Amino acid sequence: MATSSYGRLIKDGLWSNNQALVALLGLCPLLAVTNTAVNGLGLGIATLVVITLSNVTVSVIRNWVRPEVRLPVFVLVIASFVTAVELSMNAWFHELYKILGIFIPLIVTNCAIIGRAEAFASKNSLDRSLVDGLAMGIGFTLALTVLGALREMLGMGTLFSQADLMFGEIASGLTLSLGDEFKGMLLAILPPGAFIGLGFMIALKNIIDKRLTQPRKAETVTAARPEPAAG
């Protein structure tokens, strides 16, 4: 790992070790709030902020934290940032905050964040941890937003509805609609829709990976192995 460049970190975070699609971490918020694209994006950005800040902080303090107490310290760091993000969202995006509800405080328990703190930030320098946090966070946000957009389109026939909650009044024109005739598939909004949708997204990613590696089958596959899912 020591020799890999920033490019590798970014590629890992966005694609080959995407926390949602490959490591399957943080499924609870992923499945619970992605009923619209805006909800997914909102929670994704909150997670992105927390994972970046916690990665940076953990990396800075990594030499002073004794291994025996590292996990409580990590959780404390993450919880502080989550509290800060929660209070900020309550202040500036109050409507969105009310929709996301319990899932903002629950970012503390998101395995993806403590996973990156434990597996990466506690062993790597500040700059690399920063890039890793950003890449992982953006990868998670993208997965959340795409799943939210899919479910919103199938379930309600709209896209970016309630965008004004996030970007202000100016964005209310952003909402796309597939027309009033479109009858939404309620199942897509309900919890099973999240599982089925995520399953299809993972399948699609695997197909793309397979297609990409097939022409170079003769070469040894040296892609980074994803970490096993931990919860």
Place this chain on the structure above:
Amino acid sequence: MRFVSITSPHSERPNSVTMTMLWVIIALAPGGVAMTWYFGWGIVIHMLLASAAAVIAEALVMKLRGRPVMPAVSDLSAAVTALLLAIALPPLLPWWLTVLGTVFAIVVAKHLYGGLGYNPFNPAMIGYVLLLVSYPVEMTAWLPPIMLNQHPLDFAQTLTAIFGGGLPAGLQWDALTMATPLDEMRNQLNQNRMISEIRQSTLWGDFGGRGWEWVGNWYLLGGLILLYKRVISWHIPVSMLGAVLVMAMLFHFLDQESHPFGLFHIFSGGTLLGAFFIATDPVSAATTKKGQLIYGACIGFITYIIRHWGGYPDAVAFAVLLMNMAAPTIDYYTQPRVFGQRSTGDD
């Protein structure tokens, strides 16, 4: 003189999957004809539509999976899934919902799990539940049976209604559709009316709703054909119907005015269709004899529980899917002893 000596088997039977499926289709015929008689041409149209969609979806998926297409299509399993789904759909359901449910059943519930023989859930019921959960309004718009129907639609009118051409002039959906007997009974009971009072209406026959109960009889006949041909064994239907009957009679005798007679539950909704055609699906049901008794009884109990306390008027589909999940565990704990082995004291 030389005799040719042939090794066994001496008489061959055609492919047994195809034969099984063919018998299921034959056994569905009485019920299908009865449905058509009571509810009009919609059932036939949906059967054809669903079969076509199922066969096309099956062929496409097999091609996508790089498997031979013809054996999978010609074993009739996709057609049986389609027919079982179509027979559960309201007669005037828009065509694209039938296609959506069938394609989901074949592609997601059957082939994503590995195809025929590997699907843990009954594909037809997955398709039905998908539609019921996603489109509750369309899926509960049932027609009244023929003798109560003020405006029976002919073939062309049914075709227009299904394919989006709307209803004949002067007719509204509300005038045309009617609650199913289970739904009606439930609503009336929720309004605190007594059963003797509810049953005064002309909607009711001997046990269930007029017309509806006869469809149940014809499914029963189909089920007996399957039993006679040994396509299914008696364990699942008997234990399932028995469990529904026991539960219903128990509550009926506790309070006769707010719990319908036991046979009402047998002859209403999907109970008989489910008991003989759906719960007995050889792939997703329990396989040991003792396991089948437990499996069927649990379907019966869950059906009654959801009908009585749950959010949906009928529950056979949900009960079957729930027990599909439990079937491997049931099989594990009911493995028969290998012949000749004694039980060790601790099992």
